[in-house]
Amino acid sequence: MTRSKYADEQAGTAAAPGLLAPPSPADSVSLWLYRTMSRIRAVEERIAEHYPEQEMRCPVHLSVGQEAIAAGVSAALEPNDYVVSTHRSHAHYLAKGGDLRRFIAEIYGRSTGCCGGHGGSMHLIDLSVNMLGSTPIVGNIVPIATGIAFASWLKNEKDVTVVYLGDGATEEGAFLESINFAALKSLPIVYVVENNFFSVYSPLDVRQPAARDVVGIGKNHGMAGARGDGNDAEQVYELAKAAVDHARSGAGPYVLELETYRWREHCGSAYDNDLGYRSVAEYEAWRGRDPIATLERRLLERGTLDSEQAAQISNAYAGEIDDAFAFARSSPFPDEGDFGTVFSTAVPGR
Amino acid sequence: MTRSKYADEQAGTAAAPGLLAPPSPADSVSLWLYRTMSRIRAVEERIAEHYPEQEMRCPVHLSVGQEAIAAGVSAALEPNDYVVSTHRSHAHYLAKGGDLRRFIAEIYGRSTGCCGGHGGSMHLIDLSVNMLGSTPIVGNIVPIATGIAFASWLKNEKDVTVVYLGDGATEEGAFLESINFAALKSLPIVYVVENNFFSVYSPLDVRQPAARDVVGIGKNHGMAGARGDGNDAEQVYELAKAAVDHARSGAGPYVLELETYRWREHCGSAYDNDLGYRSVAEYEAWRGRDPIATLERRLLERGTLDSEQAAQISNAYAGEIDDAFAFARSSPFPDEGDFGTVFSTAVPGR
Amino acid sequence: MNRQISYGEAIREATDQLMAENDRVYVMGLGVPDPKSVFGTTRDLSEKYGAKRVFDMPTSENAMTGVGIGSALLGMRPIMVHQRIDFLLLAFDQIVNNAAKWYSMFNGQQSVPMVIRAIVGRGWGQGPQHSQNLQAMFAHVPGLKVVAPALPADAKGMLIAAVHDNDPVLFIEHRWLHSTFGHVPEDMYETPLGKANVVRPGSDVSIVATSFMVIEALRAAEALAHEGIDAEVVDVRSIRPIDVDGIMASVRKTGRLIACDAAWKTMGFAGELIALAAEHAFEELRTPPVRVTLPDWHTAASPIAAGFYYPTAVTIANHVALMLGKSERDPESWALVRKAPADQPDLSFIGPF
């Protein structure tokens, strides 16, 4: 496995106390992936625990089971690289380094949230880490991402833009229009398609012909691309590294299709296999491919971790999460006066 | 060359008087192609002649130089098959059998026009030959066509829908969305892309990456497709026949990309090489590939026609065209009361 | 017989009867055949009529609208369903340029008998992109019919009328109406498009309201009655065509207009109602007409925002009182008004929507 910018030290050399802290660049890539996924999982499981209290009064789209993609792609990025995402953006935001407290506060609708309560869970943003936002109209962030990459290109800057999108989003015309322009101008962008085989409760086969190949569609625009196992964080990292390097080198855009599976319901916190839109066998098979357990097994085999350290990491984030929830719940709601300003430049009239 | 439904008789057996009439199913395919192209050319050259009089007070988009596509595709269609088209639809309308008088009257804005003066040159329709309409918003006829094919599919009818679109129209997201659905449902439709290398004055290379392959994009949806010489009417016919047969057999949609070239200005009747957006050498090279002259040469070589007959055909349509222009010019304009009805089912209110 | 069913069930029943009546009717949309069946409004229809006539679609709102239009040209009667009207922003070209124009631009040779069901919402943290009510934009377009029934009986009757109609109809449902109950006849019947309905006669003021605002208006009228104010409530029902005669008859009678609409104020439908009143009831108007609408800003996700954002019965009643020169309100009458958080239709509702 090649090294990323985070890989200044060898695997396993990070000290135990570090294991209890949020993931940091001092980790080896694989350890970073493991810690990042564990942290995202811990955060989302906590959201799921509290969601039924009806105090997070906005939709949430959990990525439990899909963490490897956010982790693997983020590990391949420089801090200045840009990320944007969709309705299902918790993992992307956290993996890019988005502030945990402000995220939880946003779901609780508080003034301390990352959008001050304007956006809710579907509009995560943290400009300090170049997470430039997420939007829930399927596909409509894709042109925005392309424009961000276009601005880098115009300015001759080397920053790469990553946009996450679902398999459903590739059905929107905006996707075709975006990759055509990105390929035309050789923009530094990676389109990361998280194919979890569903759009809400609709399986792929009611939405796309069986032969549809999104990487192939990219190739027919002269765009590089690859497909991979979205539940294998190390594989995702390898693929993403190649994609990001390609984009950064000026060779043009890249499409990465990664297969994965959503464990919990489309929107909300429960499990929904009782609805019957997918088979329990299918679901169980994918749970057997838990990206965190998969990587943990490997790290134990390799001796990068021992089982005590693994357990430590799994539990390492509870305190931080307690704090974020406490912060959110104790934060004030916005005032009436915090709403209603729609213009950045005030002008007369109404 | 295989025979079409029009090929009940052998090439060359059509009697000379027939040569003076509008193309009819009694012709051999190749002769039909030649006559159809000659007729379209004659009609459009007449429009070009009169357009500067400023009595046809609407935009016209001539297809002079591109006639082989309309002719070749139409020769492969059954009368019940459906056709829809774009702003540049004169040739498609005429080749499908659309009424000449009502077409010219429409450009003159008369009540006898095929849209009663509502549409102008960009909205040609003749329901009697299943030419269901044309619209000038780039790409927006493509979903309509897909819906027409979908209705055939729903009704288990074997009629094939053909939609003509330009190279520019394939840049619209609606194109991707349409082919995805057509492939998903295996609809009986042929997407005929007339690639004339320009969108208005913009060449392909400022709009699409060099590697873009519209047939390949179709293939990545599991869609059959082919590319061909759009200035060779017989080749177009062969390709279209295969495409239409494929669609009619239930094997699903088909994309046909045909390369051609527009001789006159994008909109209007003049030549516009003086603008400098394309080289005169390029233009001359394409004029050297005049689809009518190309086929005429072949028919003469084969002995299907002699030069006298060829000349006869070239001049055969003048009378019909005189009549259509006279009809149009002598037709009344619509009355004020002919406008303003926007609903088919009247309801109270405003 | 006074059979009471919900608004959502009324829509399902209408669809069922329409599909049984005419095999050209089909239903498409994201989630239409899925286990949640668009809040139950398409429940069991795919089982009953088959996957060919009741089907899910790709997330391709623009082209799929065109697909509906194209199929309508061949005699089909598509019902397209959107869980949120916001998604139609992607389909404006097909709706405005093709559906609304086909009939007149081709000189009446063909029409587009297509119904687009679009749900609008309120509250529960939808945020700025999943909460809009875009009816004003559609109502500006000649050739489109836009309806927004408030009562279950009208939901059924107007959906049937819409599918029978030869023109494209945008059928707007408010999510908070789905669970409201009312008398709905079992047989098929049409409620005419283009006609408003006086749902509560009164003499002091005309509260002219759309969709869920009719419910708020009725609550306000009830509370106001306890304070001796006799409000007439007019259910607009048809956003376009507008029943100018029907609505103006009420305004001329009372001389006072409160125009209620759960959409942005500026350039919204409430403004059109006021413009019509100024043109058609100039002499009769006794006080300046008033709009009760959403403010001119984007829905914020925070639950606290719902209280500042959505006008309610209280808002309406306060405006009426002010218009009639009553500065004091009777606290007693407020017992009549709904008690639930501003982002929830009632306490039984569990998010997410």
Add this chain to the structure above:
Amino acid sequence: MNRQISYGEAIREATDQLMAENDRVYVMGLGVPDPKSVFGTTRDLSEKYGAKRVFDMPTSENAMTGVGIGSALLGMRPIMVHQRIDFLLLAFDQIVNNAAKWYSMFNGQQSVPMVIRAIVGRGWGQGPQHSQNLQAMFAHVPGLKVVAPALPADAKGMLIAAVHDNDPVLFIEHRWLHSTFGHVPEDMYETPLGKANVVRPGSDVSIVATSFMVIEALRAAEALAHEGIDAEVVDVRSIRPIDVDGIMASVRKTGRLIACDAAWKTMGFAGELIALAAEHAFEELRTPPVRVTLPDWHTAASPIAAGFYYPTAVTIANHVALMLGKSERDPESWALVRKAPADQPDLSFIGPF
């Protein structure tokens, strides 16, 4: 110095100065660098500033709008150009859901300083899909600024103000204005957004007009002056935000309102003006306000239709006369009104447009 240049040239000059001032300004759109350079409004700019900053684009209006927005988030100042506003129907999602909302939905952390130039037309057989004026739909959306200057000096000043502004601005140009001339200062200057302008003071009636209708209103006022009627003409300039104070000051003064807009009547901007007058000038209004607009039907291609479709100075003047109780018009005064076919701005114009 009283330099007279055309409206089209004013736009070109403003763009040139903006690009020279700030290298973050770029111009994109179909045909922007082509030989016809969008009716000359982008002439020579690609030669001067290079193909990276002045470029053609794929026929992908939706995504390219998003590209503009995304680039604006990184500090660019895109000017996107559309030869017809109709094409924006494909980009509603990006404009409404992203451009107009980004600033408030992300709590003011970023804004979208993007300008979209969109041309509206009149006449010459454009037909139903190439002739719309969709400003009302955009003006309904909080967070969007929509301007439509009528005079060359405002075209320059408002384009400069729009590009300097941090919010998305839709800049609407009427094709028939491009060839009108007026005094335009050479230096860079801003004409403020959000302010109407009294272009002809008067006391008898307020003719409040948008875009090319300002020209028709001025012609009408001139003709009316010969009949002893003193009309005030207000150029709206900013469709949104609306200068309510400025416009209402005029209506309050004259007590009469003719609202002129070259777009469909129902749910159009003229209706909003009348609603505002009913709300804000109720006491002062002496006669019912009147809309002068396009009728509620689709543009037909036939040249004969132009005469039935487009309101002109004559339409306006007739309405004013009627409003003032004058049943007879003075035929003399009509010598002042433009003589050209209804589908042509002047006799020098040669189609197609």
